[in-house]
Amino acid sequence: MKKEYPEGKEKVQGNRIRILDKDTINKIAAGEVIERPASVVKELIDNSIDAGATEIRIEIEKGGKRSILVRDNGCGMSREDALLSYKKHATSKIMFIEDLDTISTMGFRGEALSSITAVAKVEILTRQQEEITGTKIVIHGGKVLETSDAGTAPGTSVHVKDLFYNTPARQKYLKSDRTELAHITDTVMRLALANPEISFTLLSDGKPVIRNAGSSDPFKSIVNLLGPDTARSMLPLEYRTEDFEIRGYISKPEITRRDSDQLFFFVNTRPVISRAINKAVREGYYTRIPKERYPVAVLSLVIDPREVDVNVHPRKAEVRFSREKEIGDAITLAIEKVLSESNLVPEIRKRKDRVQKTFEISESSDRLQVSEAAEIFGKSATGKTKCTHEISNFPESGGALREKAERYSYPVKDTERKLKKSERLLNFTSKDGIQGIPDDRNPENRKEPETNKGSLEDLRVIGQFSRLYILAEKGEDLVLIDQHAAHERILYEQILRMKKSRVQELITPVTIDLTPKEKVLMEEYIPYLEDYGFGISEFGDNTYVITFVPEVFGRLEGSEIIHDVISDLLASGRVKKDTGISERVCKTLACRAAIKAGAACSPGQMEELIEQLKKAENPYSCPHGRPTVITFTKEELDRMFARIQ
Template sequence: MSSIINVLDEKTRNKIAAGEVVERPASCIKELVENAIDASASAIEIEIADGGQSYMRITDNGSGMSAEDAHKCIIRHATSKISTVEDIFAISSLGFRGEAVPSIAAVSHMQITTRRPEDDFATHLILEGGTISSEDQAGAPVGTTMEVSDLFYNTPARRKFMKSERTESSKISEMITKLALAQPAIQFTFTNNGRTSLHTGGSGDLKDTIANIYGADLAREIFSITYDSEGLRIEGYVGKPSVLKSSRAWQTCIVNHRIVHNPVMFKAVENAYHAMLPKAGYPFVMLHLHTDPGAIDVNVHPSKTEIKFADEQVIYRAIYHSIISALVAQETPENIATTMDLQPRQVRHIEAAETELELRGQSERPQAEAQVLSFEAGPAPHSVPDAPAETGFYSQQSADRIKNDSLGESSSRPYSAAQTDLHTPLAVPTASQTAQFHQALAQNEEEAAVQKDHPGITFEGDEDVFIPLGEVADCFIIAKKGQDLYIIDQHAAHERVRYDRFCQRVERMPGQQLLTAEFIEMDAEDMTLLAERKDVFADLGYTYSEAGPTTLRIEEVPCDLQTSDIAGSIRDICQALHENGTPDKAVLRHRSLAYLSCHGAIKAGDTLNIRQMKQLLEELFHTEKPYVCPHGRPIIVRFTPDELAKLFKRT
């Protein structure tokens, strides 16, 4: 009986192993740069062409290798980082498996030039598919240069899955950015197709490195963060809640100088900022954790970016409290948030559930006129047990929940001046934004006087009509219907009205040509999306072209979109693309319409007269879902006479 199990030849084994380590050009850059860091380099140059697919070069001024070591480095599992199995449990270097160089060499044409300080000449090796085809000596400075050409030339199945040049370049740029943040004492230079796109000074000052990479404007909007207890030290910087990006590109977590992606660390960041963010997005976070190498396990994934902590609780609490402390220690919460724009925090699970029905007009009227509404400040961190329930920065201030038969279970939160500062700038919109509510005629002084002296006097006698009684804090409309009392968020109500009106339009958003083109600055990652998804943005009413590597020329935008909102609306769509990859067309249209609805709606701080309130309420209750805004926030809270009696302890 013949055997059916085959022992694969070395060439096949090498290609299979290479597939685990070398996923794309950015993977090669990461592995080779980490080798340069382990070689004690103080300056590293990275050059690529065609997104790294045709050429990559990494040059360092590190310790270099002898001719013998140069030959050994291309042998699988040959490494200078560890020598025994016990070393795996306390790894302090970035590399340790001895797989990166042989894996890259197996699927490319590669050249290695390396020289130690004590050597007169450098060793120069030329490899094809992992095999040395030529060897000689050459003149070269101390250090090592790795050149990789024609990546995946001998594995076409892998090559066909490569993305566009722009996408691959963006991935490499993001990787080098994070490596530079992890090593502020090393000077990094990144050249893409002959143009230097990144250069850091290598001063050792992390804030200087952040300024070199993200610009001085961002560096002025961040706070330092420190923590030192029980063998764990955290340092880094966090941004104001108003400094947001559409993806996690501004969030970098480093553990012992290693770039990592750990769910516990990201969850701690998310919960620390919870309820502070004015809209959906990801704040700037640069965390560098120093801990005992024996307390982490980095040998859980070929890329070495996923790690495990011996005690995740300690890590979570340290990050959570240090971020809260950093924000509160710098300024008062009101001052931290003064630059925030008004936009409700996205409720993604509500969006996903309602998008299809919302856009196709198939959603059903909420039963008994309402759904379950909640105005709580937000859940306390919940993903990790024993997480703090609240902090002094944003403690929950919810009142007791009030039960009623028709609206379900609801609660109310006291309104305060602090909340106005945190969530709503007192900016008066233009006439075009509020034309349907602000009439050109002067206010009817007589009606206003009657309402002021006799707020209970109305002009309707029908018990089923909503009767506005007044306004509180220029934000909430107080109204009655029959014997029940209602509180309506005027901004959320107008959002719903505008959203339903937009949904009734044609499939493609109507656009308006700009008299003069607008120029906006975008991140390289977003520019890649904009270049590759022009058809998506065209359906949403945007026409644009590239005016520079990170500059966009806007020529046409959706109707009703103000010039000041162009950059924000485009970034919001980019965020949806980052979050969902290839989202449904309806999801993107919903996201765009929700943004337009929000930014064109009346704001908290806009005073409405009784006539305008009546018109707003009338239009609100002609919409499909008058009890929830497009972002999922509640619009109305209702109190019955029995509930009011309970509040005043009359029952």
């Protein structure tokens, strides 16, 4: 098919290689810096921070696709500077290439405003404190339409409208308004945690999403942005050497998340992403938390700018350290030291500021320890468990600490309870004649294909390996069954059959605190959670109250499992309505209610699990597609041991 070119841009005949026009170059370059509305918000807030602002206000419409307004009370710009600010590579942060070695500002490339004005309609209002009149500049698609005097408060206001209006190829790949707002909320939250002394306000379509007053105490920002429940569990951490300093807060092992999205790491107040640092934090907990879980951490690294390269990526989200391994080892050792010196037994809490008393029960202690929320806050905020360590105080390696750590294990009673629950649900669905497993993408239509279940017949259980795999033999074959994946498949099919037909009301309603980002996404998921048995409603700014839950959970002992379900659902953002929210809810409920990896099983429990798996429509894969059963024939084993050629 012949390619159509816009009027005035017919393809030039002759040479195949040509230099792109300036307008095309600017739009392509803008795509490296401005990926979505959250990128605009980040770049504008960076400029506000560099301008010395103590108050930053962000107003969003339609997830930032229609309008983004960022207003600050910083130093402002003169008219001359304002007229240069939107030019490509115009910056006040550096002058020479050598300045890249000592960058202490958030921005330095001179690309942010230039990129934003190339793909949006922008209005800039700015005034310096000593000036009487401010400056107004209107730019559409990189072209200046208006420059004039204007009355405005000291500081700078940048209003971005119709993002990507002139680059429809980028515009069509933006997600829903709520998803884009979630990314913006996450961006503002990270910058607010990195700069606790600055007041941040985020409004979406006139409704407040984040209000974080500036404070010299970073713990107050943690309480406000991560929620009181998380803040109560945070332990202060400080670590110093001659070359760098690490300070912040880490959660007790009782608070974990499925993903690493609540590991906040800042380098000289710059939010950064570092897999090496995430790994170092996770290794600091070692066996204190389950293998697939992550803690919550807010850590700030203060280091000589010459030791870190922030000029790695146009969005400045990734950095490189000259001594990355040393920093990672220091973080791991510091976390190990703090955890080893802290009381890690979960406490029963009596919270007067909730609907009713809500208890969090420790499985490792029979004694009930009751503390007021204020006392718990006091322990974290006053730093009674705070420890400051010089490098000489740490062992050369974490080996000694790790040898003392006990392997994480779930109690045997937990396995028995979960198996009895799935057996009762199997009997319920069979007795009521609820048959057929709906297709994941359309829960009303189709059944799973018929499956040959012969390989599960006549199994003789041998034992359990690594508290995860059931070993059994069938004739001369060795059969391995993943206990978590198998039970997850069993529960998944039952949940699909039942939907909200089996629920249990909680005697004591449970409250959960969400981050601002989680709350933004929660509103989209509530109808689907209700379909599968949750009674959930808003209760305060970032708090929800749960009044009943799916019967598949059995006895509910605390809010952790509910928060994990919500976090699991929200971790990857929005799922398209026509292809996945219901499916994701079912998979998450099954995963959270299933027997865990690391759970001990008796021979009778293993046999019961196999019997339940036989009744599944598709017993050979979990809802996420991982295998539940693997068979080794004697011939394959003989070949592995070189008994046959």
